Amino acid sequence: MIYLDNAATSYPKPEEVYKAVDKCFREYGANPGRSGHKLALKAGRGIYETRELICKLFNIDNPMQIIFTYNATDSLNLAIKGILKKGDHVITSGMEHNSVIRPIKALEKIGVENTIVECDHEGIIKINELKRAIKNNTKLIVITHASNVTGTLMPIKEIGKIAKERGVLFLVDAAQTAGVYNIDVNEMNIDLLAFPGHKSLMGPQGTGGLYIRQGIELNHMKEGGTGSKSESLLQPEIVPDRYESGTPNTPGIVGLGAGIKYILDIGIDNIRKHEENLTEYMLNGLKNIDEIKIYGPKDVKRRAAVISINIGDLDSSEVSYVLDQGFDIAVRSGLHCAPLAHKTLGSFEQGTVRFSIGYFNTKEDIDKALNAVRMIYEEM
Amino acid sequence: MIYLDNAATSYPKPEEVYKAVDKCFREYGANPGRSGHKLALKAGRGIYETRELICKLFNIDNPMQIIFTYNATDSLNLAIKGILKKGDHVITSGMEHNSVIRPIKALEKIGVENTIVECDHEGIIKINELKRAIKNNTKLIVITHASNVTGTLMPIKEIGKIAKERGVLFLVDAAQTAGVYNIDVNEMNIDLLAFPGHKSLMGPQGTGGLYIRQGIELNHMKEGGTGSKSESLLQPEIVPDRYESGTPNTPGIVGLGAGIKYILDIGIDNIRKHEENLTEYMLNGLKNIDEIKIYGPKDVKRRAAVISINIGDLDSSEVSYVLDQGFDIAVRSGLHCAPLAHKTLGSFEQGTVRFSIGYFNTKEDIDKALNAVRMIYEEM
Structure with missing residues (x-):
């Protein structure tokens, strides 16, 4: 099996992660964080170490400002709904995943306005339109760091600067970039950073996180046992407890720590270089096949390792099915939970066939994928 | 290490769970549930099999009525906040965990009334007071199946009958009973059942569930990618997708399935019998030590395998510390995230030392625990 569905979840994981x-x-x-015995303390330390590793990766000052969640969707919901109240305005882009768009749409019902800023045909946000969209009641800008459909990288540093100048909070969805692209929450003026544990951070499913800049207070979406201030019937105010109720996914979070440690050991630049090389190699190979439509930027420096294509008018689901059944190649077809992005790209009806490359893919994997695409094209 | 903290999380797990x-x-x-390739389909089948096993355990008709969550707290928040709106009234008991009380207290702010029904000194709810508490605007009764402090079993079948007669929805918190005590959602008229995966169901942390009776529609707390109706900017209405957004904890849920399979193989009655025997053995042993105060019912048929005690006036945290450091016995002291329960029991100031027994404990474990308690008592 050649796994090219890393944008959905990375697979395999480093051996260190399985073992941890x-x-x-x-x-x-x-x-x-509940009992005080040796095993409980060791479990607590394991979780804290993962907080510290996340700090190192994203240049976060205080490990207690990291909230562990179920997945990036959970993080995004907490951030978006924790910040926005009736009468507020939120700005996002036309390339977002449903994990951003659906919470924002749901908030319309309680009177939160939104503006979805247009992106160009490659999926890059129109910065001037973003600037123009900021109003007096704009509270939050939410932007994906890279599209999960085309890999298009958004100018988050530039947007962070604009947000800061205009006094608007900035939330970045790093679902496709955390662990591969440099993210510095201070340098980039990121106030809230949502990330999954199970994609490029190489951790297990059932893990995600949200960084919240010190001084920003969200409404909590959940209350419950925190192991702290047990005597109170109200949720404690201290972080991360305020946002972390109930038993966490200890083995998962410890595994996420092992994933991040692996990344820090290899070096994030080396990981990105490997993925960029394979992406460029695949893009070049695809350009040599007739009737292949490639979506998103052609320049590998402007995109993450996610390649969406179509072969002529072939149904994207059918192509994916043939890739799986005929060639043992795992990809994802359809709309990738990002209908707006496909509207932006003009692929809403057909969907696309998405190849997403991970650190463990090889040149041979890409050769086989290119060969399969060529054969499907020739037989169509 | 003798692990007697199974009410916090069960440990160890069956070998089958680690392996799964x-x-x-x-x-x-x-x-x-996202991509259509072989690995994704296999992962989806694994999750579906766990749904089926949960159905078998709780006599649930439709596997799609089970929602997977991060933990029982997550399930309880979804149920409580998904049902209650401004002007509604909710009834609960004076033995609840903060995972029930804190969401209910948080809802006061939006105008949801609550009544906390008193329990007797053993922690059993006063049924007549419960009946009297039901008002025209009572929408929901939330009751723990067994106290996490004393193991006190609540008459949930009786409460379910009352709830049904009065047209009130009934939510049971099965955090301390799922996997050990018989729960039949139909026979017991349970409309919503919240359970953790990592306690007596023997699954991993990072798993929990909520059963929602067919026909009951909750407000969803989260929206995001569901792999279904990807074209829509609104959350899909179908269950479980309506309540399950983002990537689930696949290995965790598969492990939970292995835990439930283990339970069904051994037989839930055999597991309960084993835990009851050890509980009775420990209660009898404790009764023979002077100055031990045992909280909750003395009759083992009226309590789950959770034993809270105090040794004279000794600080409960200090006793736990000595048990851990001096005897290598893991217990939990303090208020156990259940301050109301300790108020009911009269142990709010001192807290208690909680021994919670699991299926993998042995008579020798209990002997060692009794011996340690005796020594601490003698040296105090």
């Missing part, structure tokens, strides 16, 4: 999860699960799978 | 998680993670750790 299993070791934690078997040897100290207690409840962290 | 590792196998899924390594061999088919793809994204279920």
Whole structure:
């Protein structure tokens, strides 16, 4: 099986991650932050170490400003709904995933306005339109760092600067970039950073996180046991407890720590270089096949390792099915939970066939994928 | 290490659970319900099988009525906030965990009334007071199946009958009973059942669930990608997608399935019998030590395998510390995230030392615990 569906979840994981999860699960799978015995303390330390590794990766000052969640969608909901109240205005882009658009649309019902800023045919946000969209009641800008359909990289540093100048909070959805692209929350003026644990951070599913800049207070969406201030019937105010209720996914979070440690050891630049090389190689190969439509930027420096294509008018689901059944190649077809992005790209009806490359893919994988595409094209 | 903190999280897990998680993670750790390739389909089937096993355990008709969540707290928040609106009234008991009380208290701010029905000194709800508390605007009764402090079993079948007669929805918090006590959502008239995956169901942390009776529609707390109706900017209405956004914890849910399969193989009655025997053995042993105060019912048929005690006036945290450091016995002290329960029991100032027994504990474990308690008492 050639796995080219890393934008959905990275697979495989480093051996260190499998081992860390299993070791934690078997040897100290207690409840962290509740009881005071040795196993519980060890579990608590494991979680704290992952917080520290995340800080290192994103240049975050205080490990307590990182909230662990179920997945990036959970993080985005907490951030968007935690910030926005009736009468507020939020700005986002026409390339967002449903994990951003659906919460924003749901908030219309309680009187939160939104503006969806147009993107060009490659999926890049029109910065002047973004600037023009800012109003007196604009509270938040939410932008994906890279499109999950085309990999298009957004100018988040530039947007962060604009947000800061205009006094608007800035939330970045790093679902497709965390672990591969440099993210510095201070340099980029990112106030809130949502990320999944199970994609390029190489951790297990069931993990995600939200960084919240110190001084920003969100409404909490959940209340419950936190192991702190047990005597109070109200949610404690201290972070991360304020936003983390109930037993966390200890082995998952420890595994996420192992994933980040792996990334820091290899070096994020080396990982990106590898993915860029394979992306460029695949883009060049695809350009040599007739009737292949490639979406998004052609320049590999302007896109992450996600390549969406269509082969003539062939149905994207059918192509994916043939790739799986005939060539043992795993990709994802359709709309990728991002209908707006496909409207921007003009692929809403056909969908696209998405190849998403990970650190463990090789040149041989790409050769086989290109060969398969060529054969499907020739037989169509 | 003698682990007697199973009410916080069960440990160890059956070997089958460790293996199932590792196998899924390594061999088919793809994204279920999104892509259509073989690995994704296998992941999706794994999750569906766990839904079916949960149905078998709780006599649920339709696997699609089970929502997977991050933990039981997540499930309880979804249920409580999904049902209650301004002007509604909710009834709960004076033995609840903060995962029930804190969301209910948070809802006061938006105008949801609540009544906390008193419990007797053993922690059993006063049924007549419960009946009297029902008003015209009572929408929901939320009751724990068993206290996490004393193990006190609540008469949930009786409460379910009352709720049904009075047209009130009934939510049961099965955090301490799912997997050990018989729960039949039909026979017991349970409309909503919240359960953790990582306690007596023997699954991994990062898993929980909520059963929602067919026909009951909750407000969703989160929106995002569901892999279904990708073209829509609004959350799909179909269950479970309506309440399950973003990538689920696939290896965790598969592991939970392995835990439930283990329980069904052993037989839930055999598991309960084992835990009851050890509980009775420990209660009898404790009664023979002077100055031990045991909280909750003395009759083992009226309590789950959770034993809270105090040794004279000794600080509960100090006793736990000595048990851990001096005897290598893991318990939990303090208020156990259930301040109301401790107020009911009269242990709010001192807290209690909680021994919680699991299926993998043995008579020798209990002997060692009793011996340690005796020694601490003698040296105090």
